[in-house]
Amino acid sequence: MTEHFREVFYGELSFLVFNCVYEPAEDTFLLARNLVVYGGERVLDLGTGCGILAVLAAFKASYVLAVDINPCAVRCARENARRNGVLEKIDFICGNLFDPLRTHSSFDLILFNAPYLPVEEEPKSWAEYAWSGGRDGRRVIDSFLERFIEHLKPGGRLLLVQSSLSGIERTMSTLMDKGCKAEIVDTIKSFFETIALIKAVKVQR
Numbered sequence: 390m391t392e393h394f395r396e397v398f399y400g401e402l403s404f405l406v407f408n409c410v411y412e413p414a415e416d417t418f419l420l421a422r423n424l425v426v427y428g429g430e431r432v433l434d435l436g437t438g439c440g441i442l443a444v445l446a447a448f449k450a451s452y453v454l455a456v457d458i459n460p461c462a463v464r465c466a467r468e469n470a471r472r473n474g475v476l477e478k479i480d481f482i483c484g485n486l487f488d489p490l491r492t493h494s495s496f497d498l499i500l501f502n503a504p505y506l507p508v509e510e511e512p513k514s515w516a517e518y519a520w521s522g523g524r525d526g527r528r529v530i531d532s533f534l535e536r537f538i539e540h541l542k543p544g545g546r547l548l549l550v551q552s553s554l555s556g557i558e559r560t561m562s563t564l565m566d567k568g569c570k571a572e573i574v575d576t577i578k579s580f581f582e583t584i585a586l587i588k589a590v591k592v593q594r
């Protein structure tokens with residue numbers, strides 16, 4: 390199949406972004422510039438889009454699993470892993486959040502630049518899944534928060550991007566209820582929203 394694409398650069402790396410896929414934006418770069426991965430870690434990149442965060446993680450991680458509900462994103466991410474020489478470290482799966490994962494599959498680090506915008510209508514194209522968070526902007530985030538903890542190792546970290554338009558404080562309090570220490574590690578402010586990068590660490594018991 391012939392794909393139409395743009396090319397996006399991050400440092401010296403280049404990524405193809407197929408037309409049906411989210412183009413890396415300020416929220417992507419907020420997470421990218423705060424991404425710390427230690428040698429040998431297992432990383433889950435949820436909603437991988439063009440795969441930029443999965444590729445960056447794969448330079449240090451021993452294994453990355455990249456998941457997206459958009460089949461076009463999964464094809465695009467695989468192509469970018471190949472272009473950037475990390476294809477052998479990343480598996481790609483198309484599916485909804487944790488559905489495609491085995492029950493006991495757990496990670497040192499989970500990344501999610503989530504769809505967080507409040508929108509009235511259901512997504513009508515694959516591209517719209519990138520930002521569509523349902524009426525209150527929390528449809529995907531709340532499903533994610535229900536299940537992430539079982540896939541995080543004790544001491545494991547979560548990096549989650551979210552907007553003030555969809556309740557950052559509510560997310561912080563849910564993370565703490567789930568047994569995590571949570572903090573906002575970086576923000577981008579505009580006149581209508583703050584985009585926050587939340588870091589949560591699963592407390593070891």
Ligand SMILES: C[S@@+](CC[C@H](N)C(=O)[O-])C[C@H]1O[C@@H](n2cnc3c(N)ncnc32)[C@H](O)[C@@H]1O
Pocket residue numbers: 411412413414416417435436437438439440441442456457458459462484485486502503504515518519520529
């Ligand atoms: C804001 S984009 C982020 C893409 C990429 N990680 C980045 O930072 O540029 C959100 C991504 O999540 C995916 N997505 C939305 N809902 C999803 C779900 N329920 N399960 C898996 N992926 C989902 C979208 O298709 C989209 O690729």
